[in-house]
Structures are given as C-alpha cells and as structure tokens.
Amino acid sequence: MNSGRVSTPHVLLGLLATGDKHGYELKRAHDERLPQARPLAFGQVYATLSRMQRDGLVTVAGQERDGGPDRTTYALTGEGRAALDRWLNDVEPPYPYVTSTLLAKMAVALLVADVDRVRACLAAQRQAHTARLRELTVLKHAPSATLDDVVAADFAIAHLDADLKWLATTLSRVADWHREVRHEPAPGP
Amino acid sequence: MSQLQARDLTRSYGRTPALRGVTLDVDEGEIVAVTGPSGCGKSTLLHCLAGILRPDAGEVIWRGERLDTQPEAARSRLRRTEFGVLFQFGQLVAELTAAENVALPLLLAGTGRRAARETALSWLERFGVAELADVRPGEMSGGQQQRCATARSLVTGPRVLFADEPTGALDTLTGEQVLTTLVRLAREQRTSVVLVTHEPRIAAYADREVTLRDGAVEHSGLELNVPSTGGAR
Ligand SMILES: Nc1ncnc2c1ncn2[C@@H]1O[C@H](COP(=O)(O)OP(=O)(O)OP(=O)(O)O)[C@@H](O)[C@H]1O
Ligand SMILES: [Mg+2]
Numbered sequence: 001m002n003s004g005r006v007s008t009p010h011v012l013l014g015l016l017a018t019g020d021k022h023g024y025e026l027k028r029a030h031d032e033r034l035p036q037a038r039p040l041a042f043g044q045v046y047a048t049l050s051r052m053q054r055d056g057l058v059t060v061a062g063q064e065r066d067g068g069p070d071r072t073t074y075a076l077t078g079e080g081r082a083a084l085d086r087w088l089n090d091v092e093p094p095y096p097y098v099t100s101t102l103l104a105k106m107a108v109a110l111l112v113a114d115v116d117r118v119r120a121c122l123a124a125q126r127q128a129h130t131a132r133l134r135e136l137t138v139l140k141h142a143p144s145a146t147l148d149d150v151v152a153a154d155f156a157i158a159h160l161d162a163d164l165k166w167l168a169t170t171l172s173r174v175a176d177w178h179r180e181v182r183h184e185p186a187p188g189p
Numbered sequence: 190m191s192q193l194q195a196r197d198l199t200r201s202y203g204r205t206p207a208l209r210g211v212t213l214d215v216d217e218g219e220i221v222a223v224t225g226p227s228g229c230g231k232s233t234l235l236h237c238l239a240g241i242l243r244p245d246a247g248e249v250i251w252r253g254e255r256l257d258t259q260p261e262a263a264r265s266r267l268r269r270t271e272f273g274v275l276f277q278f279g280q281l282v283a284e285l286t287a288a289e290n291v292a293l294p295l296l297l298a299g300t301g302r303r304a305a306r307e308t309a310l311s312w313l314e315r316f317g318v319a320e321l322a323d324v325r326p327g328e329m330s331g332g333q334q335q336r337c338a339t340a341r342s343l344v345t346g347p348r349v350l351f352a353d354e355p356t357g358a359l360d361t362l363t364g365e366q367v368l369t370t371l372v373r374l375a376r377e378q379r380t381s382v383v384l385v386t387h388e389p390r391i392a393a394y395a396d397r398e399v400t401l402r403d404g405a406v407e408h409s410g411l412e413l414n415v416p417s418t419g420g421a422r
Contacts (some may be wrong), residue, residue, distance in 0.1 A: 123408075130389065130398065137393040141369065157390055158361075164389035172226065 006037065008048055013057060013084040016076040018037045023049060023072070036152040049074055057083055102163070106170065115178045119171060126167045133160045192217045192381065193238060196246035200233055207233040208244065209404040215349065218379040220372065222395035229401040231385045232353055239272055239351045239385060246301070253418040269354035273347035276352040279338030281326040281343060287313060288322040291341045296373055298345055309415060312340040313402045316370055339371050348380050368394055 015021065015029045023045045030040045052058045057080035062073040076084070102125065109118045139145065140153035170177070179186060191214040200208040215221050215238075221229050232380050236242035237249060240256050241264075249257040251271075255262065262287045268274070273294075281290045291309035296302070314321045316336040326334050335358070342350055355371065356364030372394050384395055392398045400407040 130393070133389060133393045137390070157393075161388065161390040168226065 006034075007087070008040070009052055009057070010084065012048060012052065012089045013044070013076060013080050013083060013087075016058060016074060017084060019074050020075040022074065026074075028029065033148065034152065035146075035148050037067065052080070057078075110178055110181045115175055118178060119174055122167055122171050122174065126164060126171075129160050129167065131166050132159060133164065136160070191215065192252050193383075194250040195234070195238060196247075196248040196250065198234065198244045198249070200230075200237060200239055200242065200244045207404055208237070210247070211401070211404070211406055212304070212411070213238075213399060213406070215381050215383060217348075218376070218381055218396065220375065220382040220384060220386045220395045222398045223401065224386060224389070224391035224398060225401035225407065227387070230404040231401055233404075235351050235353055235385050235402065239274060239349075240267055241274075269294065270345070271348045273342040273345065273350040274417055275339060275342040275350065275352040275355045277357040278331075278342045279334040281334055281338055281341070283326055286325055287318065287329070287337045289350050290326070290337055291344050294341060294345045300408075308342075308344060312344050313337065315374060316340045316367070332359050332367070335359060335363075335367055336370075339367055343371070343374055343378075343380065347380055349381045349383065350375060352384050353383070354387070356386070356388070356391055364391070 011030060011034075015026055015033070015066075018029075021029065023042065026049075027040050027042060027045050030045075031037070036131055049058060053060070056077055058074045059077050060072055061075035064071040064073070106118065106121065109121050113121075128163075135157050136153045140150050140157070142149075145153075178184075193215040195211055195213040198205075198208050198211045211234055213221070214232070223234060225231055233242065237244045237257070239250075240249070242257070243257055247257075248255060251267070256267070258408065259267075262291070281287075282293065288306060288309045291312055292302075292305040295305035295308060300308070306375070310319065310322055313322055313336075316339060318336045318340075320334055321333055321337065322327060326337070327338070335355070339355065342352070350371075354370070356368050359367060368391060374380075374384070384391070386392050397409070399409045
C-alpha cells in the first residue's frame with residue numbers, strides 16, 4: 001500500500017471536537033472510527049497529547065484520581081479548533097513523491113538479480129496481494145460489517161486492485177526494464 | 190466432483206494461436222475466475238468450455254462425457270438447459286420487455302407462459318429491477334440492462350454460468366452490486382461459475398483464480414480462503 005502517513009494529532013483534534021475525553025477514550029474512539037488502521041498505542045496517545053498541550057492546541061479540562069489510574073481529561077482550545085479546520089480545508093497533495101517500499105524493492109532487485117529472480121519477486125508479491133484482497137473482500141461482505149468497515153475495506157481494496165494491475169503490467173515489462181537498467185541491447189528480431 | 194473439465198485444449202484462429210494446451214477443472218458449485226491480459230485467450234477458453242467453439246485439439250468433458258465432439262444440436266440443447274451465458278453487454282432482445290427477456294430461456298425450455306412470467310418477475314426483483322418489468326432495453330441504463338441480463342442468465346437454474354466480463358461496462362459500485370447478487374444466487378442454487386475478468390477485485394469473489402498468459406495457464410491459484418456465501422450483499 002502507499003505510504004500516506006496518518007496525522008495522528010489532527011485525528012485526535014477531531015475526536016476532541018466531539019467532546020472532552022481522557023486518553024483511553026481517545027484511543028478507543030480512534031480505533032473505532034478507523035477500524036482497519038493500526039490500533040493507536042497508549043504511549044503514543046499520551047506523548048501526542050502532551051505535545052499538543054505544549055503547543056496550545058489542547059488543554060486539561062479536569063483530573064480525576066479516585067484511587068484508580070490517572071485520568072486527565074483533555075479539551076480542544078480555540079487554537080486547536082483553528083488547526084483542525086485548516087487541516088480539513090487543506091487538499092492532500094496527490095502523490096507528491098512516488099514512493100513505495102514495493103517499487104523501491106523492485107528497482108533494487110533489478111540491479112542485483114537476474115530477470116527470473118525479479119519475476120519471481122513480482123509473482124510472490126502478487127500472491128500476497130491477492131490473498132489480502134480476498135481477505136478484505138470477505139471482511140467487507142460479512143453480515144456483521146458496518147459501513148465504517150465497508151468504507152475502510154473499500155479504500156484498501158481499491159489500492160490493492162491498483163497495485164495488482166501495476167504488478168501485472170510490470171511483469172509484462174520486466175525483461176525490457178531489466179535490459180534497459182543493465183544497458184543491454186534489445187534482442188534481435 | 191469435477192463436473193466440467195478441459196484437457197489440454199488447443200485453438201487457433203487461422204495462424205493466430207489463442208489456446209496452447211489449457212487444462213482446467215470446474216467443480217460443482219465452484220466459482221472460478223479466469224484472468225490474464227487482453228488477448229491471452231480468456232474468451233476463447235470460455236467459448237470452448239460452453240460448447241460454442243470447438244477446440245482444434247484436446248477435450249472438453251461435461252459430467253463424464255465428451256462435449257466438444259457432440260453435434261451442434263446437442264451442444265445447443267445443453268446450452269439451453271444446463272448452461273447460462275452472460276456477456277459484458279447484456280445482449281437483451283431489443284424488441285422484448287425486461288420480463289419477456291428473462292422469461293425467454295424458460296419458454297424455450299418448455300415452461301408455460303404464465304409460470305415463466307411469474308418466475309421472471311421474481312428474478313427481476315432479486316436484482317432490484319422489478320419496476321422495469323415492462324420496459325424495453327432501449328429505455329434502460331447500461332447497469333439496469335446488465336441486471337436484467339444477469340437475471341436472465343440464472344433464471345433456468347443452470348449448472349454452470351459462463352460469464353465474460355459481466356461487470357466490465359459498469360462503474361465500481363454497480364459492478365459490485367451485480368456481482369455480489371450473482372455470486373449469492375449462484376451459491377444458493379449451486380450453479381458453478383466461470384468468471385472471466387481482468388479486474389483483480391472482481392476475481393477476488395471467486396473460490397479460485399486461474400491466470401492465463403499467451404494461451405496457457407500461468408498459475409491456477411492455490412485455493413485461498415473461500416469467500417463466505419451468506420454475507421454477500
Ligand atoms: N474471431 C477471431 N478471429 C481471429 N482471431 C481471434 C478471434 N478471436 C480471438 N482472436 C485472437 O485470439 C487470441 C485470444 O483472444 P481472446 O478473445 O480469447 O482473448 P481475451 O483474453 O478474451 O482478450 P480480452 O481480454 O481482450 O477480451 C487473440 O490473439 C485474438 O486476437
Ligand atoms: Mg475476451
């Protein structure tokens with residue numbers, strides 16, 4: 001999949017815009033809204049919140065400590081709200097750099113391996129992508145799937161589908177690509 | 190049990206080879222996707238399996254008997270009774286309404302007029318186009334036509350459905366709706382499906398994927414996890 005990194009601070013700002021929350025509630029809300037994403041680690045939630053507090057985007061709204069763990073409740077500040085609105089209004093730059101571990105790996109494989117080895121890499125990757133595509137297709141059509149699940153699965157499916165088409169095209173081009181990179185002449189007629 | 194088998198099929202058009210020794214099994218109730226780049230022989234394979242085209246060499250075996258050597262009359266009877274076919278563009282009969290189109294295969298198979306119409310209406314309903322029953326194809330969108338054509342291809346409860354790019358002309362969401370309904374109903378009546386597609390996401394609905402390249406099987410897809418029957422919506 002492509003490398004679009006999620007801006008966790010902005011997601012947390014958005015979650016706080018729906019009401020004050022403490023760290024655990026934020027983690028839960030995050031994992032619920034983004035069901036197929038990597039679950040947020042507690043450490044990351046607290047580290048992000050303290051940075052956001054330092055920058056004046058959130059503020060402590062209350063503290064509760066009846067014997068249990070520390071429960072600091074956070075609230076969005078006016079500045080935080082403005083930052084959130086700016087983020088929502090900004091259009092994401094569409095692929096400013098073409099970066100992908102997969103693409104980089106194939107480019108390197110071309111330098112160090114023969115055509116058959118590169119072809120085998122591509123084919124193995126296609127197998128793995130296909131397996132994941134099927135997994136998500138099943139998940140999406142499970143009777144228990146919510147629209148959150150469906151929309152998240154759609155996103156991944158669209159990208160896997162595109163990757164698989166790219167893999168197929170590249171498999172067809174790999175011999176020519178290899179020759180070009182190695183500065184070898186094209187085969188005779 | 191494998192109900193449909195292709196053994197080492199070869200087929201050329203003049204000097205252009207389209208199939209160079211393709212072997213493929215389709216089990217009862219199994220959904221097999223046939224994928225591969227344009228011109229790799231997918232449609233030719235489908236036509237040979239369905240008894241529409243004769244291979245130059247090799248065998249097509251239908252429930253234990255040679256299919257490819259039978260005379261055209263026998264093959265066409267088989268296509269009417271046991272097989273269903275569906276193409277990228279529905280190919281509905283322009284002069285007939287949706288209900289008449291869907292009823293047609295039933296009438297050809299000897300079902301009475303009234304029963305055929307009733308069954309046709311229930312199939313249009315399953316594909317969400319009941320309100321088009323008395324509309325002719327010329328007044329329908331491409332997606333609506335394809336829903337009717339899909340209903341028509343399954344109405345006789347065929348043992349095998351041969352579908353060549355059935356969602357190829359549809360947008361993603363419409364294609365998905367037509368396909369999930371097709372897959373659900375095919376599974377309900379244990380219809381095997383040979384699904385030709387160049388879309389990975391469409392092939393992902395099949396139990397198994399067979400990839401052709403230059404008229405030969407490139408890989409015949411290990412059975413990955415089988416998509417569930419019930420949930421498709
Ligand atoms: N009627 C025909 N006459 C001559 N050549 C044909 C005919 N039909 C197909 N071919 C050739 O046979 C080969 C296989 O064609 P086929 O239609 O089976 O491919 P396909 O995989 O279905 O392609 P596509 O994805 O474009 O539909 C191609 O080289 C094609 O040009
Ligand atoms: Mg074709």
